[in-house]
Amino acid sequence: MTTLIVFNLSAGYGAARVLDGVSFVAHGGQRVAIVGPNGVGKSTLVKVLLGLLPAARGSVALDGRPITAQPQRVAYVPQRAEIDWDYPTTTAEMVAMGTSPRHGMGWLRRPTQLAAGALARVGLQAQASCPIGELSGGQRQRALLARALLRKADLIVLDEPLAAVDRTSEVVIWAELTRLSAAGALVIVVHHDLAAARAQFDACLLLAPGSALFGPPADVLKPSALDRAYGRCVAASGEMHAHRGTALCRAA
Template sequence: MYALSVKDISVTYDKQLALENVSFAVPEGSITGIIGPNGAGKSTLIKSILQLLPTLSGNVEVFHKPIKSQKKIIGYVPQRSEVDWDFPTNALDVVLMGRYNHIGLFKRANKKEVTWAKTCLEKVGMQDYATRQISQLSGGQQQRVFLARAMAQDAKVYFMDEPFAGVDASTEKAIIQLMKEWKAEGKTVLVVHHDLQTVNDYFDHVLLLNKSPIAYGETQTVFTLDNLEQAYGGKIAFLQKAPATVKEST
């Protein structure tokens, strides 16, 4: 069964073509990395799939149903740079936001919902910061809170936009552990990612993107030097012949 099916997505941004004819299907219970150079449309792809951006064309299905009817089973972790961290709320309330699809936007969370939110904070090591304002947390702590929010959604398909950007090693380890737990539970995870050296270790499948798909499939098949050269236009530093040692040049 495919958890996600994307067909012929095209998007314009500032009158420029940002994505062109992107199609791929993601198996249930897998972790997929979306990689490509800066400006390749990776974040745009996730937002267009989630209907946060308008599309020129295309169709998206989640478990063979239109995505608009499947919002309750979708979780989303945005880039940290897109979050207003000065918004006056604490960590527990942020996590409870992940329950709005279940309890309703204007209803007060009951004791059961609050207990679940606290459990999610505990799973990411943030139980002692439940009443702390999010503006007072470090970057890694903020990311953990958003992971807890995603966990609170109890989704079947998760989208994560550069979750490892600017976090410490312990937070990165916590993110990887959570992704593996979701996979073990049969859930599906898509991750926008930029660190090429960890691709082989983190992902079952890879979508290599540069406005149009360069290649998609199992990581060991897609993550090759030839495909990377094609995607990055030669802007790759080849340290060795193994893809795991390839990194994007600055």
């Protein structure tokens, strides 16, 4: 079973520490939601998990080895805004870019076949030859997920994959995340919907200024913890309401 151990992690930019003393252990087969208000280090944590940003202190290990020493075991689904959708390529070609050394050199002879299988899993067979710039928002997110699927990764990190997607794409993405975790992958999702975090995930990491709380959603997403994290009351539905004059804001 894949095991991710994050121990006493601190990271940031220059002298500024965005994360400070974050520790948690997650296992293959789990779906883990990262939640918290803006500016508490969710994106920073993702960059450290991906090996894109060094930790100032602490460690990140996958099955006892530094995560930076085994990038082929990690896949990433970024936010749609991080991709240049004007780039002149087709959906199938973009998805084929997700292949990794795990496929061996044989992938060079069959990128179309590999991409076709991944596109079928996310319901985009008909868009295989479509320029990526012509895809809808939900289709773009599904294409990014298909690209990540080709890595056959043990750890999959997704940054708000359900933000502003259509209902069809939402159903497809949830189904694929469920399938991945059932197959033994560790799925970590930066998410803003607290109601979905309670209902759809096995564990939650709640980041707040100067603190981090990890565990089952029922234990982590208690009103007292959410009020400390967001500085406002959070309704049971997951919607955040103004508290002490603070403007309404989504939990991202």
